[in-house]
Amino acid sequence: MATGAGTVSQRMISGRYELLEELSHGGMGDVWRGYDAVLDRPVAVKLIRPQAVTSPQMADELAKRFRREARITARIQHPGVPQVYDAVLDDTHEHLFLVMELVEGVPLSGYVDPVRPLPVSWAVAVAAQVVTVLSHAHDVPVIHRDLKPSNILVAHDGTVKVLDFGIAAILRTDATKLTATGSPIGTSQYMSPEQARGGRVTPRADLYALGCVLHELLCGRRLFQADNELVLMYQHVSAAPTPLRQLRADVPVALEELVLHLLRKAPEERPADVQEVYERLRPFLPTAGQEPVPGEKGPTGVPDPTGLFRHPYAPRSRPRPSTASVPAPHGEPVPAPLPVPAELRAEIDEAYAHSDALLEEERFTQAVEVLSEIIEPAGRALGKENREVLELRVQRAAIRLLGGDYRAALPEFTALADAYGRIAGPTSERARACRAQAARCRAELGQVTEALSALESVLAVVRSVDSDVSEEAIELRRDIGMLLLAQGRASDARVVLEPLHGDLNVVYGPADELTVEVAEALALIRLDLDGQEA
Template sequence: MGENRLIRERYRLIELIGRGGMGEVWRAEDEALGRKVAVKCLKPMKTSSDPAHSRAMELRFRREARVAASLQHRGITVVHDFGEDDGVLYLVMELLDGRNLLQLLEDGQRIPLPVPDLLDIAEQVAAALAYTHAQGVVHRDLKPANIIRVPDGTVKICDFGIARLGHDIGFTSRLTGTGMAMGTPHYMSPEQIAGGEVDHRSDLYSFGCVLYELATGAPPFDMDDAWAVLVRHRDTAPEPPRERRPELSEPLERLILDLLGKEPDDRPQDAQVIGKRLAAIQASAERASELPHWARTLTGGPQAIGCRGPRPAAEDTPLAGAWYNAAWAARPRHAADPELLAVLASRHNAALSLGRLGRWSEAVEVHRAVAQAREDALGAEHPETLASRYELGFALSRLGLAQEALNEYERVVAARSRALGADHPQTLAARQETAFALGRLGRHEDAHQVYTEVLGARERTMGAEHPDTLRCRHNLAFNLGRLGRLQESYETARDVAAARSRVLGAGHPDTLVTRFEVAYTLGQLGRWEDALAEYRDVVAARSASLGPDHPDSLAARYEVGICLGRLGRSEEALKLYRDLAAVRARVQGAEHPETLRARHGMGVNLGRLGRWKEALAEAHQVYEARAGALGAEHPDTLVSGREVAVALGWLGRWDEALGIYRVVAEGRERALGPNHPDTLTSRNDEAHCLEQLGRGAEAVDLYRRVAAIRREYATTAT
C-alpha cells in the first residue's frame, strides 16, 4: 500500500498510522463525505506464504468486519464500510484521535494510572463488554493496546480481529487450529491457553489482566518468556495488587483478583455485575477519600468555598419591602417581646461565631433553639425565623447530616417562594443550598436539575456574569464532576474562572476558588501534573494576597500534597503534610478540623510508604481527635476510623480491625442510611475481615446481603 492511493475511488490513504500482524491502518479521507477516517487494509501475503494460512487470515479479516459492523455502542469503534479493491480487503472505521492504554502507561514510564482514571476506564470497558457479550460476541484479545481513550475521556474497544460470534463456533474453531496463536500471552485466560472452550468469561479474565496492569504498572505475570507467562496464567496465583500499590482499595483489589480466577466459574459471571461493583467502588472512592470535596475549599467561610452565596447575619436581614409585608401578614396576633427578639438575635450571632470556630455541634443546637423560639414569637415564615433555619441547615451540612440540612432548606425554599416568588435572589440562594445537600446525599442527578433551574433563573434576572450567577455555574461544574461528566466539569469551571477573572479580578478569592475547582477536576481527569501546577499557582496567589498562613493558602497547599501522593511522590507529600500540620496547629489549634485533615494526610502517606505502625498511630490519634471535635459520626471521623482499620489489617490485627469496621459501618448506616454506597462498602469491609478471620460463612452471608441490596437499588434506579 502507499500514500495517496484511492480505495474504491472514495477513500484517499494519507498516512500510515499502524502496522500489525494482519495488516496496516491508514489515516484517510472519505472524499464522498469529506471526513477523516481510518482504513485497515489486509497486509498482502508474499507469494511463498502457505495458501491455507493466507486464506485463514483473509477469513479472519472478513469476520472482523462482520463482527465489528454488527456492534453499535459508544464503547466500540464504529465501522463505516467494508469491501475489496483490486485484491486488497479493507475496513473503514471511525478515526480515533486518542491514545491506547499501553501508550498511556508507557507515556508515564509504566507508572500506574491514578485510581479515578482507572475506575473511569474500567466502568466504560465493562459497559462495552456487557453489550458485546449480550450480542453473543467474545473479543478474545482484550489488552491495553486494543483499548483507546479519546480526548473527551470516552474509552473504546477496538480490533475484533479474532472475536468469536456465539453462533459461529464451528467456523471459528477452524480458524484457530494448530499453528495459529490467538490472543496475547500476557492477557490470555487459562482456558484460552489450553485450547478449551472459550466464552465471555475469558474476556473477563483478560479484563482483569488489563485492570491489574493499569493499577500496578505491570501485567500480573510480567516476564519476557512467553511460555513462562502462559504457564503462570494456568498455575500461579497473581501477587495481590495492593502488595505492589498499597493505596488501592480492598474492594478494587478483590474485584481484580476475582476476575483472575483460574476457572471461569470462579470469576464474576458477566460484565454487568462487574460494572455495578465498579460503580460502588467509584462511589466509595469519591466519598471516602482523604478529604471530602465539600470540605476541600471550606476554610475561609461561605464566600471562600465557592459553593454558597453571601449569608446576611440576622441583624442585616431586611425587614422591609414585599418579603417583610408578606411575612408580617402571617405574624401571630400577639406582639413579640422586643427584649426577647434582641436576645434571640444575640444568640443567633453567637451561633454564627461557634460555626466560624468550627464548633458545629454547638452551633446546631443554638441555631435549632433560636429557630424554634423565633417561630413561636414571630411565626414560621417570618424572615428572621427563616434566617435561623437557613443557618441551621448550613451547620447541619457541616456536620455531614445532609438529610437534616435538606429538610431545613426545603422549608426555607417553600416559605420564601410563597412570600417572595420563585425567582427572588433569597429564594434562589436557598434552592442552591438544597442542590448542595442533594449532592451530599449522592443524589447528583436531582442536584443537577436544581442547579440548572437556578442558573437559568439567575441568568434571566441578573445576567450571565453577575457574581451570583457565576457562583451557581461554579456549583454546577462541581456537580458535573460528581456525575462523572469530568470533561464538562473541567470546561465549565475553566470558563467560570475566566469570567470571574474579568468581573472580579485574577486575584479575587472567588476567582481562585474556581481555579481551585479547575485543578481538582484536572486531577480527576488523571492530569495530576497539570493539577499540581494549577494548585501551586493558587497557593502563590493566595499567599501574596492573604499571606502564607491564611487558611485558604493552607487549603491549597493541602491539595498540592494530594497531587504529590497521586504522582507517587509520597515522601514529598509526607513532608508537606508534616509542615502543614505544624502551621495549622500554630494558627488554628491542634484540634482544629483542618489541622486534623493535614495529619490525616500524613497517615495516608505513611501507609503508602509501607510504614504501617506509624500510620496506625497517626490514624488512631486523628480518629479520636475528630470524634471529639466533629462528632463520632461525622464523615471525616468515619473516614479516619476506616484508615485505622486498614492499618490494623495490614499489621495482621484482624480482630481489632473488624471492630473498627463495624463501628464505621454502623455510623454510616445511621447517618446515610442502610442502602447508601458508603454504608455498603463498609459492610463489605466487615465481610472481608470476617474472611481473614476464617469466619467464611458469616462473610458469605454478609456479602450476599450487600449484593442483594445493591441489586434491589439498581433495579429501582432503572
C-alpha cells in the first residue's frame, strides 16, 4: 500500500497530529498531509527548518519569533489564507511545526506556460484575489516577504490561497544582502530591490513580488533570468523590466502600465497600497453573469480563478449524476469475478482492520482515507465493479454517513445502488440497501420529499420479496413515519407508525428501544392532533 494513514512510519506531533504523507519538500521546510486525532479532520503540517541553533540565547530568540509570527499569522481572517490551527515547538527548539488548514488545489506555477500564456482575465483574476488577501494581511500588519507562484494555490472552486505567511519572518529570509557570500535564503526571482539590499521591508515589497508574478502569468516567463543567484538579485536592483506589450501584444496598455508601476525600484514610487492596485485591476475582471468569450478559455485540467467574479456567492454545484457503465446485453452472462491475489487480499484485510479501529475511536475522516487508499489499486487490479471493491466502497460510504458527511455519501450510495442493480438485479438486497442509504442521506440534506419517495419505493420492493415485519421492512417503515412527522404530516405519520407499533410489540416486545421510540412518536402525534382539533 502507498504510504498513508495507519503506516508504522507515522510520527505523532504534540500527541495529537499524525504525519501521514509528505506533500512537498523545499528550502524552508517540508509540508505533510496530517491528521488531527482530536477533531477528526485532515490538516497540513509545515515542518519549518530553522538555521542551526548554536546557543541558548538563539534558541530563546527563535522560540519567541516563532510564536509571535504564528500568532500574528493566525489573525489574518480571510478565505484566501489557510487557517493556522496550532504552533508546535519541540523542547530542543530544532523542530518547528505549524498546523494549518489542508488546501487541495493547483499551485500557480502549474499555470505558467511560455507557449500559451494565460488569458488576461485569468491572470487578473488571480492578481485581484491575491491583493484582496494582502489587504487583510497588511492591515494586521503582516508582510508576506516571499510571494511567488509556488506559494499561491488555486483551490478546486477557483479560490486563490496565499500560503506561507509568516514563514519568511520566522526565518528572517529578507536579511540577505548582495554582498553576502554563499546562497541567499529566499526566492531571488521575486525579491524586491530593498530585500536584495537588506533594507527595511514594507508592504510595498509584496507589491513588487506581485508585479513579478503578474508579469510571469501574462507572458509565460520570469521577469529576469540568470544562472547565478547574485546576478539575478543585481538585476532586480538595477535592470529595467521589459514592458509586457513587447512580449505579448494583446496585453492592454493600462495593465502593462500597472505592472511596470509595481516593478519600480524604489518602494515609494510603487502604488500606494493594494487597494489602489485592485482598483486598477478591476476594469479587466469579468463581471457577474459574464461568460467567457472565444479565446478566453484557460488551460485545461486546472481550476478557473475567474469563476468567483462571474458567479459571485454562487451555491455549491449540484452533485453530478453517477456515470453508470453500459449494462451487458440481455442474456449475456456476467463475467466471473477475478480471484484476489494474496498480497492484495492481505492489504484489503489490513485496511478493514485499521479503518474499524479508527471507527471505534470515531475518527471517521481518517477511516475513510484508509479505505480510499486501497479502493483505487483494488479497482485497477480487480475491476471497479468487482464485488470485493464494491464492498470496500459500501464500507467507505457507510463511514461517511456515520460521520455526518452526507454530501459525499449520497453520490457514493447512488452509484453503488446502480452497480449492484446491474450485477445482482435492481431488487437485490444490496441494491435495495444502497438506495435506502442514499435516501437517508437526502433526508439529512433537507431533500425530504425525494427521500420519502425513494424509501417508499424500496419498501414496496421489500414487501414483494420479504415479510412486512422483516428487519429491513421495519427499519424502512420507521424512517418513513419519522420523516412524515418531521414534515408536519402528523396524520400520515400516524397511519404508518400505529401499525408499526403493533408489529414491534409482537416481534420485539414493548420494552425494546425501537418500540419505545415509536410509542413516544405516536404520543407526540396524538398531542399534535388533539391540539389541532381543539
